[in-house]
Amino acid sequence: MAQQVYDLPCDGEGTCMACKNKPTAEESLTCKTCATPWHITCLSVPPNSLADTLQWDCPDCSLLSANPVPVSGAGESSSSGSLITAICAIETDSSLTEREKAKRRQQLLCKDAGPSDRKEVTNSDDNLLSILDGLNCSFCMQLLERPVSTPCGHNFCLKCFTKWIGQGKRNCANCRKEIPPKMARLPLINSTLVTVIRIAKMAKANAAVGTSRDYPVIRNEDRPDKAFSTERSVKSGNANAASGKIFVTTPMDHFGPILPENDPMRNQGVLVGETWENRFECRQWGVHNPHISGIAGQSKHGAQSVTLSGGYEDDEDHGEWFLYTGSGGRDLSGNKRTNKEHSFDQQFENSNEALRLSCRMGYPVRVVRSHKEKRSSYAPEKRLRYDGIYRVEKCWRKTGIKGFKVCRYLFVRCDNAPAPWTSDVHGDRPRPLPIIEELNVAIDITERMESPSWDYDEEKGCWMWKKPPPSSRKRANYGRSEEGKRTKKVKRQAQNKSIKEKLLKECSCYICKKVMTSPLTTPCAHNFCKSCLEGAFAGQNFVRQRTCEGRRTLRAQKNIMKCPSCSNDIAEFLQNPQVNRELMEVIESLQREIAKENKESKEEADGIHEKAKGVDVSNEIVEEAQENNLKGQIESEIQKTEKLKKTSGKCTQKRGRKKGSTSCKQLDDGKNVVDPSEPEKAASEELQDPVAESKV
DNA sequence: GGGCCCGCAGGG
DNA sequence: CCCTGCGGGCCC
Numbered sequence: 001m002a003q004q005v006y007d008l009p010c011d012g013e014g015t016c017m018a019c020k021n022k023p024t025a026e027e028s029l030t031c032k033t034c035a036t037p038w039h040i041t042c043l044s045v046p047p048n049s050l051a052d053t054l055q056w057d058c059p060d061c062s063l064l065s066a067n068p069v070p071v072s073g074a075g076e077s078s079s080s081g082s083l084i085t086a087i088c089a090i091e092t093d094s095s096l097t098e099r100e101k102a103k104r105r106q107q108l109l110c111k112d113a114g115p116s117d118r119k120e121v122t123n124s125d126d127n128l129l130s131i132l133d134g135l136n137c138s139f140c141m142q143l144l145e146r147p148v149s150t151p152c153g154h155n156f157c158l159k160c161f162t163k164w165i166g167q168g169k170r171n172c173a174n175c176r177k178e179i180p181p182k183m184a185r186l187p188l189i190n191s192t193l194v195t196v197i198r199i200a201k202m203a204k205a206n207a208a209v210g211t212s213r214d215y216p217v218i219r220n221e222d223r224p225d226k227a228f229s230t231e232r233s234v235k236s237g238n239a240n241a242a243s244g245k246i247f248v249t250t251p252m253d254h255f256g257p258i259l260p261e262n263d264p265m266r267n268q269g270v271l272v273g274e275t276w277e278n279r280f281e282c283r284q285w286g287v288h289n290p291h292i293s294g295i296a297g298q299s300k301h302g303a304q305s306v307t308l309s310g311g312y313e314d315d316e317d318h319g320e321w322f323l324y325t326g327s328g329g330r331d332l333s334g335n336k337r338t339n340k341e342h343s344f345d346q347q348f349e350n351s352n353e354a355l356r357l358s359c360r361m362g363y364p365v366r367v368v369r370s371h372k373e374k375r376s377s378y379a380p381e382k383r384l385r386y387d388g389i390y391r392v393e394k395c396w397r398k399t400g401i402k403g404f405k406v407c408r409y410l411f412v413r414c415d416n417a418p419a420p421w422t423s424d425v426h427g428d429r430p431r432p433l434p435i436i437e438e439l440n441v442a443i444d445i446t447e448r449m450e451s452p453s454w455d456y457d458e459e460k461g462c463w464m465w466k467k468p469p470p471s472s473r474k475r476a477n478y479g480r481s482e483e484g485k486r487t488k489k490v491k492r493q494a495q496n497k498s499i500k501e502k503l504l505k506e507c508s509c510y511i512c513k514k515v516m517t518s519p520l521t522t523p524c525a526h527n528f529c530k531s532c533l534e535g536a537f538a539g540q541n542f543v544r545q546r547t548c549e550g551r552r553t554l555r556a557q558k559n560i561m562k563c564p565s566c567s568n569d570i571a572e573f574l575q576n577p578q579v580n581r582e583l584m585e586v587i588e589s590l591q592r593e594i595a596k597e598n599k600e601s602k603e604e605a606d607g608i609h610e611k612a613k614g615v616d617v618s619n620e621i622v623e624e625a626q627e628n629n630l631k632g633q634i635e636s637e638i639q640k641t642e643k644l645k646k647t648s649g650k651c652t653q654k655r656g657r658k659k660g661s662t663s664c665k666q667l668d669d670g671k672n673v674v675d676p677s678e679p680e681k682a683a684s685e686e687l688q689d690p691v692a693e694s695k696v
Numbered sequence: 697g698g699g700c701c702c703g704c705a706g707g708g
Numbered sequence: 709c710c711c712t713g714c715g716g717g718c719c720c
Contacts, residue, residue: 233703239717240703252706279715283705290706294714298707311714327713335702337713350707350712372714 008176009058010037017176018042031058134585135197138174139164147193149521152177153578161187180523180572188525195506196586220246227280238278248286251472255304256364256454256465257389257415258286272417275383279307282384288368292337295327297354302470303392305366306355306411307384310373311338314400314408317369317376319421321390321434325400326352326407342402348395348444352407359392359409362452363470364463366390367411378421388415389463391454393433396442405443410436414454416462427463430456504590507583510565511536515587521580523573526565530579537561537574 008017015022016039023039029047030037032055040046047053135144139160146158154174156164164173165184172179223245233240248270250262258270276282279291288305289296294312297303308315312325329346330339348356358365367387373379378387390411400406412434413419416427439445453467509516511532518530561571 230703235702235717237717238715239701241716242704290713291704292713292715293706296706300708307714309714315714325714330713332712334700336700337702337715340714354707370714 008042008171010039016042029053029056032056134582134589135193144193144197147190147197148183148187149190149193149525149580149583150177150179150183151521151523151573151578153521153580153582155190155193155580155582158187158189177578183523188523190521190525190527192506192521192527193583196503196583218242227278227284238280241280243280243291244284246286247284249476250286251474251476252289253298253301253304253470253472253474254286255302255469257366262286270386272386272388272415273420275380275385277383279384282307282368282386287366287386293327293351295351295355297351297358298473299350299353299357301354301473302358302361302363303351303354303365304358304363305368307368307370308373308376308379309370310375310379311340312406313340313402314406315373315375317373317378318434319378319413319419320428320431321410321412322376322378323436323438324355324409324411326355326409328352329400329404329406342400342404342406345405346397346407348397348407355392355407355409356395356446359395359446360448360450361470362391362448362450362454364389364414364454365392365411367413378419380420385420387420388413388417388427389454390414391452394436394439394445394447396439396445398438398442408438408442410434414456414463504587504594507587507590515591516583518579519583519587520577521583522563522565522568522570524563524566524568524570526563527580527583528564530577533564533574533577536564 010016010023010028014028014037019039019042021039023037023041027040028037029040029043038058043059045059047056135147135155136142137144137147137157137160138154140157142157144155144157147155148158148161149155150172152172152175154172156173165179165187170179170181170184171177223243226244227238227241228244229236229238229240230242233242247265248258248262249264250258254262260267260269263269270285270287274285276285279288282288283291288307294307294309295303296305306324308317308322308324314323314325316323326346326348328350329342329344331341331343332339346352355365357363367390368384369376369379369387370384371380371382390413392409393412394410396408397405398408410433412431413428414430418424418427451466453465453469454463455466456463457466504515507516507519507527508514509519509529509532510526511528514529516527516529519527520530520533521527522533561574562568563570
């Protein structure tokens with residue numbers, strides 16, 4: 001084979017690797033793409049003009065631009081050259097923000113992520129992806145496809161490598177070290193890398209089809225005392241907050257008052273007239289669970305509580321009784337959570353049906369009034385206030401103010417404690433139902449036929465359960481599916497961990513069977529620890545170094561220097577074995593990740609929260625409770641009412657501004673878009689039998 | 697003060 | 709897994 005001329009650049013010290021001289025500044029030429037310095041006089045094709053030197057591409061870069069290497073598995077042409085052009089186009093686009101540019105660049109580099117945002121994945125999934133990033137081919141910048149490893153420890157796609165060789169190159173594209181003729185003739189696939197990439201790809205695909213509920217789920221006991229914003233949340237404060245800890249032991253679907261036995265923190269239960277800053281706090285004391293919805297209830301179980309927040313203009317508040325409007329009938333398209341405009345008829349379904357069930361059964365319904373109800377004299381000036389137990393005496397449908405049918409409920413108070421607005425020292429007595437004029441035009445009227453579950457006991461002189469309350473279907477202190485979601489999360493974490501551990505196991509040394517330290521990839525594409533492989537030939541090393549030894553001895557030694565895995569001669573490789581740094585980095589990343597996850601799971605077990613800071617909101621209330629315990633029940637109620645008036649005056653609503661806080665909201669719009677990963681799958685399939693294919 | 701936005705949580 | 713929702717923050 002005729003000797004070919006290869007262009008070589010200058011090394012890190014500025015010495016030309018071809019002539020071994022150090023070119024002067026005038027003799028040196030820098031590539032516009034890769035910024036590598038080259039010696040002009042040693043170039044086989046020097047630039048024609050001075051203008052050319054300014055926009056000069058080195059032989060390697062111009063080669064890649066002129067002969068694009070097909071992107072493996074993607075089914076389309078790309079190259080580092082066109083990639084660079086595309087990146088430049090993004091960088092110079094003034095209409096894009098920095099964040100948008102970063103996003104476009106990422107999309108460009110991860111073609112398989114599709115046109116939309118990549119599906120949001122958990123941190124551990126992201127880490128798996130970043131580990132994969134370390135295994136990109138230096139030619140095509142894509143994840144290694146049928147990886148081949150040079151003895152100098154660099155990895156390339158088989159296609160890219162053979163193309164490079166086909167162009168007459170016999171040096172490593174990364175370090176310029178010579179490629180053994182045998183490898184140039186028949187490059188072998190590094191099966192360890194294949195397995196590692198395949199497992200990681202499968203993990204990535206699994207992550208991509210995960211649900212949008214992949215964010216961490218926190219058990220009640222681990223939640224902080226106040227609502228907190230999660231990592232996911234774009235807005236600060238309570239705008240998109242997660243709920244704080246539930247302080248009471250009542251299950252979510254508990255009917256009736258929150259009693260002292262359900263209040264381990266204060267041992268007093270929730271008293272009429274208690275107030276809270278917001279819906280989250282109200283929820284934490286078990287009074288009204290949903291943090292937006294006005295009705296808490298289940299259609300087949302009944303409604304436990306309602307909130308009067310002025311959200312429905314048909315509401316009519318008379319203190320001891322009020323007319324409540326059902327939910328629904330409003331257009332919530334466009335990602336709205338509420339809407340003041342009615343646009344279609346309400347039906348007795350979902351929470352409306354739950355309230356109707358409570359009406360039929362005569363269940364006690366907790367009532368909360370909000371300062372947002374501006375038309376009522378009975379609403380608190382500030383905050384939210386618990387006003388006690390009411391019963392739904394009747395319900396019906398009528399045409400609302402906006403002309404659409406609404407569900408209507410007559411609530412009548414039936415609590416043993418006096419209402420916050422009354423000067424009475426005793427609670428309610430059974431009272432005749434008010435006359436409701438709109439009942440004359442009402443449809444679908446429902447009245448209770450059987451005796452109510454919650455009723456007044458004349459003998460005992462108080463309201464109480466006359467029938468056993470409906471048995472709870474929920475666990476105390478837990479959301480409906482929180483337990484399930486938690487199990488799911490733990491399962492996914494364990495799965496991810498096992499993937500990483502599996503990956504690491506794949507990186508074990510043939511000799512010591514342990515995870516490789518400083519991995520060496522032989523020309524026969526087998527991987528060993530540097531120390532293991534060198535140790536295996538320790539005796540020969542000494543002889544081999546003595547090159548003046550006789551021919552017979554050397555040959556005998558060379559025969560012994562066989563790959564422990566496939567018995568190929570690796571004597572030459574052992575003369576100057578180079579660590580496969582990319583593989584080493586993958587191994588180290590995996591080890592770091594596993595260690596980190598172990599640490600995190602330990603911390604989680606210890607109940608540590610980074611972002612959400614636990615704030616003890618209860619001290620004041622506990623002191624209050626202790627004080628109250630010394631006095632009679634009625635006295636404490638009066639005190640409570642007085643305190644309510646004071647706190648109402650003191651309360652100020654925070655209304656700060658944060659500049660540019662919503663500037664990045666568009667980035668989150670694609671959060672539910674699932675990565676199709678089609679090219680990925682194709683690539684995985686092609687990887688099924690890489691060795692066999694490569695030998696064809 | 698109106699309007700828009702969107703994470704969270706529960707229902708079904 | 710999709711739908712619903714009488715919140716809360718921030719911009720205009």
